[in-house]
């Protein structure tokens with residue numbers, strides 16, 4: 001690993017190392033890796049835009065308590081970068097707050113700008129507040145709490161269960177702050193609903209249907225249910241939400257479920273309820289690291305069974321609609337992760353090849369070492385890891401001549417909406433299979 005003092009010098013080293021990756025994707029990964037700092041003036045401007053809604057995890061590099069200027073309540077959900085010294089095409093990046101980040105959002109010449117080491121990297125836009133946010137639910141809950149929008153409004157994110165039954169150090173996935181984030185948000189007095197009622201969800205989706213034209217997909221997700229919740233197993237419990245939405249608004253959105261790798265009967269319940277995309281996230285490919293990083297999943301399901309269930313789900317959803325996530329970079333977590341970038345990427349590529357050879361397209365989010373997760377504060381992998389991962393993902397994807405995954409908005413640099421990693425930005429639209437550029441739902 002080559003460490004350089006200068007962020008810009010390292011970016012430029014990466015541009016030279018991977019000349020056919022868009023610069024936008026490389027900068028995006030580095031921002032996701034290091035977070036964003038905001039000046040007071042930028043936070044003031046942000047007050048007129050869509051704020052960070054904490055739609056599931058914190059995705060911050062510091063806890064709420066350490067945000068001296070209350071960025072948690074004031075920073076935007078995402079930024080859109082354009083122009084700057086590298087003449088960037090529009091690129092959307094999720095906001096991860098880090099007051100110590102070298103990437104600073106500030107006003108330059110009266111314009112919101114992204115600055116690093118005094119270099120103007122981009123002019124910025126913040127996401128507009130969706131029109132439906134001005135409407136209220138009859139339960140009194142804020143619609144932005146029940147049904148927030150992310151990815152510049154493309155995706156309505158329904159975390160219907162904000163807790164996970166994997167509990168404590170021996171069960172929770174070690175990178176995950178879902179339970180801790182729930183606790184810190186409640187401590188700070190934020191309205192944060194543990195279990196979202198179907199009535200609230202249906203009312204919110206009715207308002208979105210009426211007032212919003214931007215959203216194209218919704219995700220239903222939440223913590224794992226190891227035994228039962230309200231007397232139901234996980235598949236049945238989560239199936240009810242799509243059932244309630246689809247029975248009223250069939251086909252209005254692409255329905256997606258992010259839940260565990262479930263046995264076939266429960267996967268079928270999800271499909272029958274109307275979900276069209278299934279995300280049984282496997283988090284990390286390496287066998288030993290899966291055991292260490294996902295102790296609850298290992299104990300209750302087991303790594304081999306987990307991977308088998310992902311493949312089995314393709315029989316029900318169709319392979320291109322099974323899109324398991326992994327946490328890009330967590331395979332380098334200390335103290336047991338890989339210390340060598342190439343070995344880490346090689347291991348993860350083995351998983352990509354295993355799934356993509358079957359038409360299943362794993363995607364990734366960039367690991368954000370959240371301070372209240374078990375892995376805690378530690379430096380994530382270097383930028384070089386993410387650059388090599390993007391290359392490996394794209395090479396494998398192109399090798400199997402796959403269509404872009406559905407439910408992720410538009411592919412390609414300058415168009416992608418997906419904000420928590422650059423995998424959609426690096427897709428070369430001209431190389432997608434003709435006539436099936438995006439898989440159907």
Ligand code: SF4
Pocket residue numbers: 163164165166171172173176177178222223224
């Ligand atoms: S299954 Fe793991 S990643 Fe998902 S909410 Fe539970 S602890 Fe977090």
